[in-house]
Amino acid sequence: MAGLEILPKEYGYVVLVLVLYCFLNFWMMFQVGKARKKYKVFYPTLYALESENKEAKLFNCTQRGHQNSLEMMPMFFMLMILGGMKHPIICASLGLLYIVSRFFYFKGYATGIPENRLTIGKYGFLAMIGLKICTISFAIHLLTA
Numbered sequence: 001m002a003g004l005e006i007l008p009k010e011y012g013y014v015v016l017v018l019v020l021y022c023f024l025n026f027w028m029m030f031q032v033g034k035a036r037k038k039y040k041v042f043y044p045t046l047y048a049l050e051s052e053n054k055e056a057k058l059f060n061c062t063q064r065g066h067q068n069s070l071e072m073m074p075m076f077f078m079l080m081i082l083g084g085m086k087h088p089i090i091c092a093s094l095g096l097l098y099i100v101s102r103f104f105y106f107k108g109y110a111t112g113i114p115e116n117r118l119t120i121g122k123y124g125f126l127a128m129i130g131l132k133i134c135t136i137s138f139a140i141h142l143l144t145a
Contacts (some may be wrong), residue, residue, distance in 0.1 A: 007085065013092035018077060021099055025073070028066040028106050034112075058112040065109030065117065069102055076128070083134030086141055091134050118144035124127030140142040 037073025039059040041048045047063060049055035050089070076098060084091035 005077065008088050010092070011084055012096070014080055014088050016096035017092045017125040018080055021073070021076065021095070021102075023040070024099055024103060025066075025069065028069060031056035031106070031110065032063055032066050035059050035094065058110075061112050061114060064114075065106040068109075072102075074130075076131070079128065079131035083131050083138055087134040089123050091131060094127045094130040098124045098131075098135040101127065103124075 005045060009110060036043075036059070039055045041053065041056075041059045048059045050056040050104050053059070076095075080091055101124035103123060104119065105117045108116030108119055108121055120130050
């Protein structure tokens with residue numbers, strides 16, 4: 001295919017990791033949907049009020065775990081797509097680390113104890129730093145080529 005020869009063959013791993021993150025996002029979305037039914041927080045309410053719902057914190061932590069993942073998704077995707085053009089294997093590996101840590105971040109948050117999100121979830125920040133370094137390396141490569 002014309003144009004694809006500029007991407008390394010291993011860039012396919014980057015694409016697969018991005019699709020895997022989409023599956024994780026759908027799974028989190030369904031978990032929030034189940035929490036809505038369980039804790040009786042109906043649309044269009046984004047967060048439950050503790051004055052109206054004694055289990056509001058449990059729902060809100062579940063919702064917040066997914067919301068935070070959505071907030072980070074554009075940065076994750078951008079760093080994966082760009083950094084992966086120069087360092088596809090490293091970015092795909094860091095992306096997998098990020099996805100695993102994001103899963104545990106969500107699971108920990110959904111316990112209703114927000115601090116639990118960081119037990120394994122904190123390693124996602126290391127993955128993001130690595131992805132930033134790969135993307136900066138790609139930029140330097142472009143500027144000096």
